Amino acid sequence: MEAMKETVDQSLREMRDTFASGRTRSVKWRKTQLEAIIEMVKDNEDKMSDVLFQDLGKHSTEAFRDELGFVMRSATTALNSLDKWVVPRKSNLPLLFYPATGKVISEPYGTVLVLSSWNFPISLSLDPMIGAISAGNTVLLKASELSPNSSAFLAKTIPSYLDNKAIKVIEGGPDVATILLQHQWDKIFFTGSPRVGKIIMAAAAEHLTPVTLELGGKCPTIVDHHSVSKDMKSIVKRISGGKWGSCSGQACISVDYVLVEQSFASSLIEMLKPVIKSFFGENPKESGCLARIVTKKHFQRLSRLLNDPRVQASIVYGGSMDEEKLYVEPTILLNPPLDSEIMNEEIFGPILPIITLRDIQESIGFIKSKPKPLAIYAFTKDEKFKTRILSETSSGSVTFNDVMIQYMCDALPFGGVGESGMGRYHGKYSFECFSHEKAIMEGSLAMDLEPRYPPWNSFKLTFIRLAFREAYFKLVLLMLGLKK
Secondary structure, eight states: OOOHHHHHHHHHHHHHHHTTTTTGGGGHHHHHHHHHHHHHHTTTTTHHHHHHHHHHHHHHHHIIIIIIIIHHHHHHHHHHHHHHHHHHHEEEEGGTTTTOOEEEEEEEEEEEEEEEESSTHHHHHHHHHHHHHHHTOOEEOOOTTSSHHHHHHHHHHHHHHHHHTEEEEEEHHHHHHHHHSSOSSSEEEEESSHHHHHHHHHHHHHOOOEEEEOOOOOOOOOOOOOOGGGGOOOOHHHHHHHHHHTTTGSSTTOOOOOEEEEHHHHHHHHHHHHHHHHHHHHOOOHSSSSSSSSSSHHHHHHHHHSSSHHHHHTEEOOOOOEEETTTTTOEEEOOOOTHHHHHHHTSSSSSEEEEEEGGGGGGGHHHHHHHOEEEEEEOOOOOOHHHHHHHHEEEEEEEEESSSSHHOOTSSOOOGGGGEEEEOBBBBBHHHTTTTEEEEOOOOOOOOOOOOOOBBBBBBBHHHHHHHHHHHHHHHHHHHSOOO
């Protein structure tokens, strides 16, 4: 540990010296690093796919869709937009301040720490880094130890492509994270669980360090079958993809559970079963298309959730498990007890509870009774129902008639609220996430008026404010034609 402490100290000193030199503020430097990230992904696409398969059993198509392609698009967007992002924004000041001018400039925080997650170990490492680099910061990445092959790849490869005096990677587990959090950073970006997010935030508070926490939660999906009955085939495919198609449900934005009217529940289940088979075959374990559970510890957690006798009784499809292969079959539950553990913590696995309601309008109250989710998905064409969902619930995002696509859209901010996180990123929002918006105001010495107002006892007004006020009222009178 002493050696690691020295490594962290040395890395931090070098990054701070690099930032102090001003090199990372250069737009040219930022673009060079973004181009290098794109080149790194293109050069190492096969290696990245291999490490993702080794760590999580991800199929190469899934790896490109959710990780490699995502990173290349994010870096390309930043590269093409950076010249616009860095331009100071003029502010229209109130007439009271005339002839002063105002603008806002985006400046980098300094040296930032990125703590990435294991479920998307490439994209959740490089995407925040793209934002930090775009904003002109130096960056230290601590990749997740639960995806060791991906972590080792990033630690070995990034220094070959990027400025290793400004951008560094450190491997290790919670002990290394503890060492990192003992230091003062200019910004901390964390992706992970709410439990660890609280630890990050407590450590950051010691140094008053700003944080962005991308956490999780139980993302509900509402199915208003009355208004979307003609589109149920598409809806079932989207729910299936949003539950089982991305890291086997081990994603913070995956469908956690479905809310549906009781009269439609059995029909929905019968529609889901053949779709699962069409996606993953008759034997999903051997299909090679379903990611595995990341570690034995995580497998045992899912096994515990599923082996609750009351939950076992609610299984209507699937339920088989193989600890040796870290495999959990795509599983559907019908009305597991609401006080069970599986309905009160994020599932983060291929298990889909379906909760029935008397009336789909009751879904709003159900969601409001739970902690604020990262996302709400609602399949409905009822505009009044949409308005109720938007006005009466709180969540990081709401997506109507689809699932998970909001994460892929750089034009929209991505982030949580309450227990699902704080802060936002993606596209320009990533640039803003790692930038301090500095207000710049420039007054004029051309106008210098003498105050003509007597002092009001101890309530004395400053000369500048009086001068501005006098000028302001004179200008108003002139505009009204009451004074020549």
